[in-house]
Amino acid sequence: MRADALRNRDQIVAAARVLFITHGVEAPMEEIAKAAGVGVGTLYRRFPDRGALMDAVTVDVFHRLTGMIATARDEESSAWDALRRFLREWAEFRLGLLQDPLCSGMSQALRTNSELREIRTRWLELFERTVQEAQQAGDLRRDVGLMEIATFMNLLIRDEQTETTGRILAFMLDGLAVTPGT
Amino acid sequence: MRADALRNRDQIVAAARVLFITHGVEAPMEEIAKAAGVGVGTLYRRFPDRGALMDAVTVDVFHRLTGMIATARDEESSAWDALRRFLREWAEFRLGLLQDPLCSGMSQALRTNSELREIRTRWLELFERTVQEAQQAGDLRRDVGLMEIATFMNLLIRDEQTETTGRILAFMLDGLAVTPGT
Amino acid sequence: MRADALRNRDQIVAAARVLFITHGVEAPMEEIAKAAGVGVGTLYRRFPDRGALMDAVTVDVFHRLTGMIATARDEESSAWDALRRFLREWAEFRLGLLQDPLCSGMSQALRTNSELREIRTRWLELFERTVQEAQQAGDLRRDVGLMEIATFMNLLIRDEQTETTGRILAFMLDGLAVTPGT
Amino acid sequence: MRADALRNRDQIVAAARVLFITHGVEAPMEEIAKAAGVGVGTLYRRFPDRGALMDAVTVDVFHRLTGMIATARDEESSAWDALRRFLREWAEFRLGLLQDPLCSGMSQALRTNSELREIRTRWLELFERTVQEAQQAGDLRRDVGLMEIATFMNLLIRDEQTETTGRILAFMLDGLAVTPGT
DNA sequence: CATGAATGAGTTTTCATTCAT
DNA sequence: CATGAATGAAAACTCATTCAT
Numbered sequence: 001m002r003a004d005a006l007r008n009r010d011q012i013v014a015a016a017r018v019l020f021i022t023h024g025v026e027a028p029m030e031e032i033a034k035a036a037g038v039g040v041g042t043l044y045r046r047f048p049d050r051g052a053l054m055d056a057v058t059v060d061v062f063h064r065l066t067g068m069i070a071t072a073r074d075e076e077s078s079a080w081d082a083l084r085r086f087l088r089e090w091a092e093f094r095l096g097l098l099q100d101p102l103c104s105g106m107s108q109a110l111r112t113n114s115e116l117r118e119i120r121t122r123w124l125e126l127f128e129r130t131v132q133e134a135q136q137a138g139d140l141r142r143d144v145g146l147m148e149i150a151t152f153m154n155l156l157i158r159d160e161q162t163e164t165t166g167r168i169l170a171f172m173l174d175g176l177a178v179t180p181g182t
Numbered sequence: 183m184r185a186d187a188l189r190n191r192d193q194i195v196a197a198a199r200v201l202f203i204t205h206g207v208e209a210p211m212e213e214i215a216k217a218a219g220v221g222v223g224t225l226y227r228r229f230p231d232r233g234a235l236m237d238a239v240t241v242d243v244f245h246r247l248t249g250m251i252a253t254a255r256d257e258e259s260s261a262w263d264a265l266r267r268f269l270r271e272w273a274e275f276r277l278g279l280l281q282d283p284l285c286s287g288m289s290q291a292l293r294t295n296s297e298l299r300e301i302r303t304r305w306l307e308l309f310e311r312t313v314q315e316a317q318q319a320g321d322l323r324r325d326v327g328l329m330e331i332a333t334f335m336n337l338l339i340r341d342e343q344t345e346t347t348g349r350i351l352a353f354m355l356d357g358l359a360v361t362p363g364t
Numbered sequence: 365m366r367a368d369a370l371r372n373r374d375q376i377v378a379a380a381r382v383l384f385i386t387h388g389v390e391a392p393m394e395e396i397a398k399a400a401g402v403g404v405g406t407l408y409r410r411f412p413d414r415g416a417l418m419d420a421v422t423v424d425v426f427h428r429l430t431g432m433i434a435t436a437r438d439e440e441s442s443a444w445d446a447l448r449r450f451l452r453e454w455a456e457f458r459l460g461l462l463q464d465p466l467c468s469g470m471s472q473a474l475r476t477n478s479e480l481r482e483i484r485t486r487w488l489e490l491f492e493r494t495v496q497e498a499q500q501a502g503d504l505r506r507d508v509g510l511m512e513i514a515t516f517m518n519l520l521i522r523d524e525q526t527e528t529t530g531r532i533l534a535f536m537l538d539g540l541a542v543t544p545g546t
Numbered sequence: 547m548r549a550d551a552l553r554n555r556d557q558i559v560a561a562a563r564v565l566f567i568t569h570g571v572e573a574p575m576e577e578i579a580k581a582a583g584v585g586v587g588t589l590y591r592r593f594p595d596r597g598a599l600m601d602a603v604t605v606d607v608f609h610r611l612t613g614m615i616a617t618a619r620d621e622e623s624s625a626w627d628a629l630r631r632f633l634r635e636w637a638e639f640r641l642g643l644l645q646d647p648l649c650s651g652m653s654q655a656l657r658t659n660s661e662l663r664e665i666r667t668r669w670l671e672l673f674e675r676t677v678q679e680a681q682q683a684g685d686l687r688r689d690v691g692l693m694e695i696a697t698f699m700n701l702l703i704r705d706e707q708t709e710t711t712g713r714i715l716a717f718m719l720d721g722l723a724v725t726p727g728t
Numbered sequence: 729c730a731t732g733a734a735t736g737a738g739t740t741t742t743c744a745t746t747c748a749t
Numbered sequence: 750c751a752t753g754a755a756t757g758a759a760a761a762c763t764c765a766t767t768c769a770t
Contacts, residue, residue: 005750026208029744030753039752044745144353152350155337168334168354171326175357184770187733210760221735226762369729390572393765394732403731408766508717516714519701532698535690539721548749551754574739585756590741734768741761748754 009046011036017057021096021157025054054098055109055116061095062103062119069126079130080139084173086130087153091169094157101150144176191228193218199239203278203339207236236280237291237298243277244301250275251308261312262321266355268312269335273351276339283332323360331358373410375400381421385460385521389418418462419473419480425459426467426483433490443494444503448537450494451517455533458521465514505542513540555592557582563603567642567703571600600644601655601662607641608665614639615672626685629676630719633699637715640703647696687722695722 015035019027029050033043047053069086076082099105103120110117127146134140152172159165183191197217201209211232215225229235251268258264281287285302292299309328316322334354341347379399383391393414397407411417433450440446463469467484474481491510498504516536523529547555561581565573575596579589593599615632622628645651649666656663673692680686698718705711 002750008751024206026206028742033753040745041747041752041754042750045750048745050744141353144349147346148349148353151341151343151346152353155341155350158340159333159337161333164329164333167326167330171323171330171334171357172350172354173357175353175355179361184731184733186769190733211762212760222762223736223764224734227733231762366729372730388570388572390570392763397732404766405731405733405768406729409729412766414765505717508713511710512713512717515705515707515710516717519705519714522704523697523701525697528693528697531690531694532701535687535694535698535721536718537721539717539719543725548752548754550749554754575741576739586741587743587757588755591754595741731770732768733770735764735766737763737765739761739763742759744756744758746754746756749752 008036008038008042012038012043012046012053013056013060016053017060017095020054020057020098021094022160025050025098051109055106055113058098058103058106058109059113059116059119061097062116062123064093064095065090066119066123066126069123069130073126073130078139079133079137080177083130083134083140087149087169087173088166090153091156091165092162096157097150097154101154102147138178141176141178149176190218190220190224194220194225194228194235195238195242198235199242199277202236202239202280203276204342207232207280211235233291237288237295240280240285240288240291241295241298241301243279244298244305246275246277247272248301248305248308251305251312255308255312260321261315261319262359265312265316265322269331269351269355270348272335273338273347274344278339279332279336283336284329320360323358326358372400372402372406376402376407376410376417377420377424380417381424381459384418384421384462385458386524389414389462415473419470419477422462422467422470422473423477423480423483425461426480426487428457428459429454430483430487430490433487433494437490437494442503443497443501444541447494447498447504451513451533451537452530454517455520455529456526460521461514461518465518466511502542505540508540554582554584554588558584558589558592558599559602559606562599563606563641566600566603566644567640568706571596571644575599597655601652601659604644604649604652604655605659605662605665607643608662608669610639610641611636612665612669612672615669615676619672619676624685625676625679625683626723629680629686632676633695633715633719634712636699637702637711638708642703643696643700647700648693684724687724690722 012032016027016032019032019035023031029043030040032053033040036043043053047056068089069082072082072086072089073079076085097103102124103110103116106116110120124146127150131140131144131146131149135142156165156169159168194214198209198214201214201217205213211225212222214235215222218225225235229238250271251264254264254268254271255261258267279285284306285292285298288298292302306328309332313322313326313328313331317324338347338351341350376396380391380396383396383399387395393407394404396417397404400407407417411420432453433446436446436450436453437443440449461467466488467474467480470480474484488510491514495504495508495510495513499506520529520533523532558578562573562578565578565581569577575589576586578599579586582589589599593602614635615628618628618632618635619625622631643649648670649656649662652662656666670692673696677686677690677692677695681688702711702715705714
């Protein structure tokens with residue numbers, strides 16, 4: 001793939017990632033192409049239909065989420081601190097998972113698209129390990145699962161008001177923490 | 183207004199309320215009409231455009247929310263119990279506010295539509311009073327506002343998985359509660 | 365026919381006559397009904413479809429035109445004066461003939477509707493006689509026919525600017541007059 | 547602009563010009579597209595709504611009228627001859643101005659659309675000059691203005707019967723001429 | 729008999745996707 | 750390979766006409 005073609009591809013995915021969140025996954029393809037600085041034709045050459053584009057965005061988002069959580073685990077001293085930092089950054093960058101939050105509903109794509117399958121697995125593993133460690137350390141409630149956290153995050157990022165969103169996340173983190181009296 | 187026309191109107195609003203939540207506010211007008219058991223023409227006779235229908239649904243939702251919170255306040259012994267019950271029922275019935283959660287963005291409609299203005303005010307007053315009483319009783323954190331709660335609820339009801347949604351709400355309520363150690 | 369029913373009928377025809385001219389013969393039936401102060405149902409009870417209403421308006425217009433020309437002939441001293449007065453009043457009241465100006469294209473209606481047939485004939489006779497007399501008196505050019513005058517009038521009344529319309533008619537009358545040098 | 551796209555654009559404007567006159571400015575967009583040999587989508591890509599198409603037709607008509615009057619002025623020996631030839635050709639080709647005949651009512655479009663503004667001005671200047679010259683030469687009555695002529699023409703071209711239309715114009719030209727006895 | 733509610737066919741308009749340049 | 754033009758199916762909206770109240 002030529003350098004410029006690759007750049008185009010990246011710009012399209014980036015534009016789609018943003019527009020899918022801000023304008024919904026129904027955002028006009030022409031808008032996405034314009035935001036990416038290319039013609040629709042170019043978009044369709046790379047991604048035969050909206051589904052393919054959504055899958056590509058999902059892969060991209062998984063990559064970013066994986067990077068985020070990996071960094072947080074490296075740099076924070078506890079799993080609980082890493083988890084909280086990860087979720088705050090997730091919210092801040094509004095990385096949407098588009099489909100159901102663990103993307104288990106994407107059975108078709110998961111079967112076909114090995115890149116998607118692999119990055120999803122890697123992220124899930126890191127995420128799950130962090131959650132379990134935080135629970136074992138006695139910081140995170142034991143009755144919470146990946147599904148609840150991911151679903152909550154996926155809902156949260158749909159909101160536009162960053163200020164309010166941040167406070168809601170803070171309340172939720174307090175709700176998830178193990179408190180002395182519990 | 184004729185009895186049958188009123189019945190149709192109610193069915194349209196009810197159908198729209200459900201479809202707006204489950205399929206988004208872009209749900210085809212024809213679908214809404216079909217779900218209400220009427221022709222599109224009937225829908226458009228009552229509601230000249232999508233905005234008018236959205237306003238009507240919002241009024242309806244405010245009425246239901248007002249009824250819910252009023253009942254909860256009557257039947258529960260503390261403001262905190264009433265608030266929790268209200269939020270659980272709100273989630274259960276998935277009453278979406280469509281626009282921004284306190285509907286302050288509906289400036290146009292709020293100016294024009296006095297019915298909307300009144301029921302919104304009534305609901306907000308009841309809601310605010312309940313929050314303040316729960317805070318004064320030492321049950322609800324003092325750093326939480328209507329906006330956070332309403333925004334959270336509005337995001338929450340977009341989710342389809344009732345099971346998960348219920349648990350997320352429970353975690354949030356724990357996060358909002360004043361815990362002995364705080 | 366009851367008195368009120370008759371009044372309704374007249375109001376409908378009057379409203380239609382005006383709206384057909386000002387908003388075109390495509391004017392919404394509901395608008396016509398509203399302008400007449402009745403419901404659409406009432407309109408359709410009297411006139412089974414748009415065509416029937418148009419025919420009724422045409423009959424009404426022929427009646428008014430016949431009255432106008434008859435009065436003008438009675439009160440003016442020459443056929444030419446009568447003709448000019450008639451055309452000025454026709455323009456002033458904007459009485460449109462809706463279909464082709466002599467309504468010869470209405471073959472269907474002319475066959476079915478004897479009232480229409482009769483009043484049309486009566487008007488045409490008066491009109492033609494006036495034209496011929498004015499020609500014989502040496503006031504009106506001999507190369508002009510009913511068709512040209514009626515077509516011109518029918519076009520003229522479509523214009524909304526009474527001021528300009530009046531001047532156009534004046535120029536045309538000068539063009540129709542026999543001038544000394546011709 | 548690509549050659550084929552330009553050809554399509556021209557065909558659309560040409561089709562619209564004809565259909566707007568023969569079937570009124572309410573002519574179905576789909577009909578216009580079909581007459582132009584393109585799909586509706588193509589039409590809407592060029593002209594976002596009916597108004598934009600009407601403006602384009604108006605620009606086109608002004609261009610043609612300007613060409614007509616310029617040629618007439620070049621080839622005829624007197625202003626009066628040029629004016630008469632111009633008006634005859636205008637009627638023959640049935641070039642309608644759609645809105646009010648001098649398009650002064652198009653204030654919005656005149657402000658936005660500089661192409662429209664310029665060609666309208668150019669045409670008006672040529673037209674006015676011709677009228678004034680014919681008046682100064684003693685051929686055209688001095689009490690007639692652009693507005694009356696343009697309004698008359700705009701009404702005239704709505705008629706379908708070319709035969710009658712031609713005779714009406716001839717009478718009008720006689721009415722506008724300075725006759726020896728006047 | 730009057731009313732205005734309901735219907736659905738016809739139009740306008742948008743947009744995903746294909747294809748000529 | 751990139752572009753943006755063309756297409757047509759789908760959704761929004763209007764209105765003539767019918768019919769229940």
